[in-house]
Amino acid sequence: MHAATFTDLSIVIAIGVLISLFMRLIRQPMIIGYILTGVIVGPTVLRVIDTTESIEVFSQFGIALLLLIVGLGLNPRVIKEVGKIAALIGIGKVVLATAGGYLVGRMFGYSDLASLYIGISLSFSSTIIILKLLSDKKEQNRLYGKISIGFLLVEDLIATLVLIAVSATGNGGFTLVDFSNLLIKSILLIGGLVVVRGLILPRLNKIIANSQEFLFLFAIGWGLGIATLFSWAGFSLEIGALIAGVTLASLPYAQEISSRLKPLRDFFIILFFISLGSHLILADVVDILPRAIFLSVLVLVGNPLIVMTIMGLSGYTKKTSFKAGIAGAQVSEFSFIMLLLANQLGQVSTEVLSLITVVALITVAVSSYVIIYSDQLYNYFERYLVMFERKKVRSEREHREHYELVLFGYHKGGREFLHIFEQLNKKHVVVDYDPSVIDILDGKQTPYVYGDVTDMELLSEINLEASKLIVSVITDFPTNKFLAQWLATHNPRAVFISTADSIEQAAELYELGVSYVVLPHFLGTEKIGTFIKHSGLKKSEFKQYREKHLVYLQTHFEEFNQSE
Numbered sequence: 001m002h003a004a005t006f007t008d009l010s011i012v013i014a015i016g017v018l019i020s021l022f023m024r025l026i027r028q029p030m031i032i033g034y035i036l037t038g039v040i041v042g043p044t045v046l047r048v049i050d051t052t053e054s055i056e057v058f059s060q061f062g063i064a065l066l067l068l069i070v071g072l073g074l075n076p077r078v079i080k081e082v083g084k085i086a087a088l089i090g091i092g093k094v095v096l097a098t099a100g101g102y103l104v105g106r107m108f109g110y111s112d113l114a115s116l117y118i119g120i121s122l123s124f125s126s127t128i129i130i131l132k133l134l135s136d137k138k139e140q141n142r143l144y145g146k147i148s149i150g151f152l153l154v155e156d157l158i159a160t161l162v163l164i165a166v167s168a169t170g171n172g173g174f175t176l177v178d179f180s181n182l183l184i185k186s187i188l189l190i191g192g193l194v195v196v197r198g199l200i201l202p203r204l205n206k207i208i209a210n211s212q213e214f215l216f217l218f219a220i221g222w223g224l225g226i227a228t229l230f231s232w233a234g235f236s237l238e239i240g241a242l243i244a245g246v247t248l249a250s251l252p253y254a255q256e257i258s259s260r261l262k263p264l265r266d267f268f269i270i271l272f273f274i275s276l277g278s279h280l281i282l283a284d285v286v287d288i289l290p291r292a293i294f295l296s297v298l299v300l301v302g303n304p305l306i307v308m309t310i311m312g313l314s315g316y317t318k319k320t321s322f323k324a325g326i327a328g329a330q331v332s333e334f335s336f337i338m339l340l341l342a343n344q345l346g347q348v349s350t351e352v353l354s355l356i357t358v359v360a361l362i363t364v365a366v367s368s369y370v371i372i373y374s375d376q377l378y379n380y381f382e383r384y385l386v387m388f389e390r391k392k393v394r395s396e397r398e399h400r401e402h403y404e405l406v407l408f409g410y411h412k413g414g415r416e417f418l419h420i421f422e423q424l425n426k427k428h429v430v431v432d433y434d435p436s437v438i439d440i441l442d443g444k445q446t447p448y449v450y451g452d453v454t455d456m457e458l459l460s461e462i463n464l465e466a467s468k469l470i471v472s473v474i475t476d477f478p479t480n481k482f483l484a485q486w487l488a489t490h491n492p493r494a495v496f497i498s499t500a501d502s503i504e505q506a507a508e509l510y511e512l513g514v515s516y517v518v519l520p521h522f523l524g525t526e527k528i529g530t531f532i533k534h535s536g537l538k539k540s541e542f543k544q545y546r547e548k549h550l551v552y553l554q555t556h557f558e559e560f561n562q563s564e
Helices: 003-025 030-041 053-072 076-107 112-123 127-137 143-169 176-209 212-232 237-248 254-278 282-313 318-327 333-344 350-372 374-384 414-424 435-443 456-461 477-490 503-511 520-535 539-563
Strands: 405-408 428-432 448-450 469-472 495-499 516-518
Touching: 003 030, 003 053, 003 254, 030 127, 030 254, 030 350, 053 127, 053 212, 053 237, 053 254, 076 112, 076 143, 076 282, 112 282, 112 333, 112 350, 127 143, 127 254, 127 318, 127 350, 143 237, 143 318, 143 333, 176 212, 176 237, 212 237, 212 254, 282 318, 282 350, 318 350, 318 374, 333 350, 350 374, 405 414, 414 428, 428 435, 435 448, 456 477, 469 477, 477 495, 477 503, 503 516
Parallel strands: 405 428, 405 469, 428 448, 469 495, 495 516
Antiparallel strands: none
């Protein structure tokens, strides 16, 4: 790397740290800070980077690693679960949003071709933004999260075909020969990956997994290598990285790869957002700002309405439809690539490119807030969303896992119950709202759902009405009372074990039908009392008991200490 490039990158990172610190202090999304960093270091303000080429190269690493990690979490079951609705949304959204954008473009006086490009640009949602925010909220495994990721992948495939078509127009058109060559390349690539995945990688499991350092290097080499091959074949880098992750998803060390790549991904993806902000040229903004705001509203309102309408007609609940809809309320990175290429070919003006750039920055900034505060927004708009839900919502049982054993909470006693669940060898899941707990469960490859226990949609998603044993170690009494009341109505045959802090609370829970109430304070007294009866008051017995207890506490403490 050239010394000047190193210096520029160092300055960019330093400024990014300061702005991010400010965003943390005022409790705003970090993504906004990264984009502001790009605006400040770009040609508009400080001109730290007159050319964004170096930053963009690094940002491509972040995009590839992000899609590689997403691919590691995909499997045929997820595709089967949301494939149909994802395809409907992806295709429907692209067609309808393109049509709407085209009409608005013509209204603004742009040519047919420019208006078509504007419409297509507005139809694609940002894979990077949505995946980053879903990952931060740990909701990528929620039903709406799976559907969002699904229609993003469909859009990415369509965007790849659009990019190929745009490129072909600069080379005299896309002929049948070009299509045949592309098809042959894709068959050879995917076929080769299937052979390597099925015959070679399983034989190398021990060699790859025995060294953590080599495993890390192998994962990066595999992901970037496959992404490059697909890029060479005419597909997008993103599609290649995603497929690279999918090929490793079912291997025993997939989870380890994912956890090790995340810090590296986070660094490089920051540079993507900085690169995004650096595209803004304030001199062009004044003239196009009114049009940019109008198009931004079209994206922020129109795209979610399309998604919610399709999902509502398909029978999904209004909350799932709402959260999936607002997830797609921004302009994609594919739009930049497409318009840059079209601009180079002389098909659209620099003004159109600047217009979509401003729209992208506005929609990314606003949608970041919208996605982060989606639950609060849903509570506010819920009464207006009835039109997006059928009177008879179809059974989503086919989309839900069936867990015989469910554990709510983990910190206070949940670890012991989870150990019992594992010994019973029955399908189980842990539900918790603490990110540090989710990190622990993720590292142990324990089935988990991140979310609020009082969210009735979450209870429906985990199919709680079919569970046989439910345990809550949550110390909040109103939450346990809510669970008891919900189970009394929806699953009265289930065994429900709960906790309480007082005899009065325990009595009320028993009246609500709880099978057994654990009182931690009384339990500890009862346990030590039983020991006293059997120890004969021998101090040596107490010493042994004490040592065992210390070992247990130390193990418990280290587990949570490592997660911080």
